[in-house]
Amino acid sequence: MSDRIVFEDVSKFYGEVLGVNRVSLSIPPGITTLVGPNGSGKTTIMNLMTGLIQPSTGTLSVLGLTPADANEFFTAVGYCAQFDFFPRGITGWQFVLDSLMLHGIEAQMARDLAVEAIDRVQLGEAASRKVAGYSKGMRQKIRLAQAIAHHPRVLVLDEPLNGLDPMARAESIALFEELGRQGMHVVISSHILDEVDRISDRVILITGGYLVAEGNIHEVRREVHEKPMQVLIRCDRPEVLASKMFSINHCVEARLHADGKGVFLRTADIDQFYSMLNGIAAEGLVKIDAVAPADDDANAIYQYLIGTEGAAS
Amino acid sequence: MTQAARGSFRQFVAQHPWGLWWTQMVRLTRIELRRNLFSWKAGWIYFLAFVPTFILLIHLVFSHHRDFAIGDDTNILAGIIQLYYIRLGVFFGCLGIFSRLIRGEMIERSLHFYLLSPVRREVLLLAKFAAGSISASLLFVSATLANFALVYAGFGAAGSDYVFNGPGLGQLESYLTIIVLACLGYGAVFLLFSMMFRNPTPAAMLFLGWEIINPVLPSLLQRLSVASYLRHLMPITVGAQGIFALLTVQTESVSGWVATVGLLVLIAAVLAYSCYRIRTLEIRYSTD
Numbered sequence: 001m002s003d004r005i006v007f008e009d010v011s012k013f014y015g016e017v018l019g020v021n022r023v024s025l026s027i028p029p030g031i032t033t034l035v036g037p038n039g040s041g042k043t044t045i046m047n048l049m050t051g052l053i054q055p056s057t058g059t060l061s062v063l064g065l066t067p068a069d070a071n072e073f074f075t076a077v078g079y080c081a082q083f084d085f086f087p088r089g090i091t092g093w094q095f096v097l098d099s100l101m102l103h104g105i106e107a108q109m110a111r112d113l114a115v116e117a118i119d120r121v122q123l124g125e126a127a128s129r130k131v132a133g134y135s136k137g138m139r140q141k142i143r144l145a146q147a148i149a150h151h152p153r154v155l156v157l158d159e160p161l162n163g164l165d166p167m168a169r170a171e172s173i174a175l176f177e178e179l180g181r182q183g184m185h186v187v188i189s190s191h192i193l194d195e196v197d198r199i200s201d202r203v204i205l206i207t208g209g210y211l212v213a214e215g216n217i218h219e220v221r222r223e224v225h226e227k228p229m230q231v232l233i234r235c236d237r238p239e240v241l242a243s244k245m246f247s248i249n250h251c252v253e254a255r256l257h258a259d260g261k262g263v264f265l266r267t268a269d270i271d272q273f274y275s276m277l278n279g280i281a282a283e284g285l286v287k288i289d290a291v292a293p294a295d296d297d298a299n300a301i302y303q304y305l306i307g308t309e310g311a312a313s
Numbered sequence: 314m315t316q317a318a319r320g321s322f323r324q325f326v327a328q329h330p331w332g333l334w335w336t337q338m339v340r341l342t343r344i345e346l347r348r349n350l351f352s353w354k355a356g357w358i359y360f361l362a363f364v365p366t367f368i369l370l371i372h373l374v375f376s377h378h379r380d381f382a383i384g385d386d387t388n389i390l391a392g393i394i395q396l397y398y399i400r401l402g403v404f405f406g407c408l409g410i411f412s413r414l415i416r417g418e419m420i421e422r423s424l425h426f427y428l429l430s431p432v433r434r435e436v437l438l439l440a441k442f443a444a445g446s447i448s449a450s451l452l453f454v455s456a457t458l459a460n461f462a463l464v465y466a467g468f469g470a471a472g473s474d475y476v477f478n479g480p481g482l483g484q485l486e487s488y489l490t491i492i493v494l495a496c497l498g499y500g501a502v503f504l505l506f507s508m509m510f511r512n513p514t515p516a517a518m519l520f521l522g523w524e525i526i527n528p529v530l531p532s533l534l535q536r537l538s539v540a541s542y543l544r545h546l547m548p549i550t551v552g553a554q555g556i557f558a559l560l561t562v563q564t565e566s567v568s569g570w571v572a573t574v575g576l577l578v579l580i581a582a583v584l585a586y587s588c589y590r591i592r593t594l595e596i597r598y599s600t601d
Binding site: 077083103 | 421423425431
């Protein structure tokens, strides 16, 4: 059995409206984040992945399974959709338990799994109340509990951090990281780029229904050749370092850090840049304390590849 | 059913490849029954089912029953079944119950939870149909039983004699069969409509029109009507007059079992097509 989520030339049209166009993906285990502006096709990709919609052309499979094999497929996949609606009059507990009962497992085991899932999202006593009276964050949590309750191998989460307070957000991120470490596929769509950075093993950038880039954040950044990389160097004499780098004609831009104890340098060839930096450090001209990429994150990649026009909100 | 019998039945089910489908169907049906029968939105369906019961109760309390009027009241009961329940009560009750099962869930944006469960879509559809049919049958069969009891209760010993020593129980059996078949027939049609149309009500009105004009259509087309099959099962023919004549079906004479099998075949065909449709059903709440 394949351990990947595979899209082969998948397109989806809603009548005349393009959902996604000719998307090919091969997603390995770990945390993968879909990033793109509103209407870019993130939810379409997730709905295709989980069989809520069918591709107009192309084929896709999740761990070698397709939604046509509902029993196997949905035992392996959990989807926390963005739709903030629930069956009428239901309590949180009943919502999770009903879902588990449909797996055909014994009633006692279903109850145990429901308790475990509700504990995991830390919903506590609120689970016995009707969902209609929940806050947005609680509804988000109970949907997450329902998606993870049956221990899926693939977890698809559409904007799972929306509506959560900072504490709940941190708890959810910790949970996603734990699931990712366990070897699960965790596919997340998110607008919160700082958090994408923290938790993602890889990103998929999409805009206007087209796949823009896919891969590890650092690899994707390196592929963006037309935007020289920016590096922050913490040192005792930043102006000297900047001047030295310009003199060997390797920097395209230099900017002093606000605290005067560092400099942002832009370079078109990062490998050569690091080698020269080592040389300068060896000369003893400048005492270098720290070196870190300054635009090697999801936010920068987003800005470079998608731009501010459709900026993530 | 005893505990031991339940246990051995479970074992029997678990040994078969379709055991999981059966378990899922039973559980889905339970969930749906809870939602169909115990919600405020179902109030008007209770109203449709029990309006005649309420009227018959008033009749029982305030009218004098004379033995020779048993025949008249028997005709009235037949009229209630044929003209009210089959044409209006069960028809609109099933429209309410079965439309909600798919379309209602789309409007409430909760259908995706079912489509994301590890249940074949055909099993999901059949479970929803079973739950709708049980809900509708439970309400309308209860109402029919109550109506029957109220009609004959006022006649005392004569009424009891008519029921237990006369044709009463046979007629009750026919009425109950008709009501259950009506629930299954209309249910299958409205379940299909709820997948085909954003608003199934106009289609249901057209279907009601079709049911009304069906008797004047060629006999082949008459087979595509639920009410025409049920008409053959009526133990008493009601000769309606005036506007009610429009609601009375006059079809070729067919034996009871042929009508029953014919209707069951029609239901099976509609369900088979619904199963085909649900396989390609997409969740696009924004456009639904």
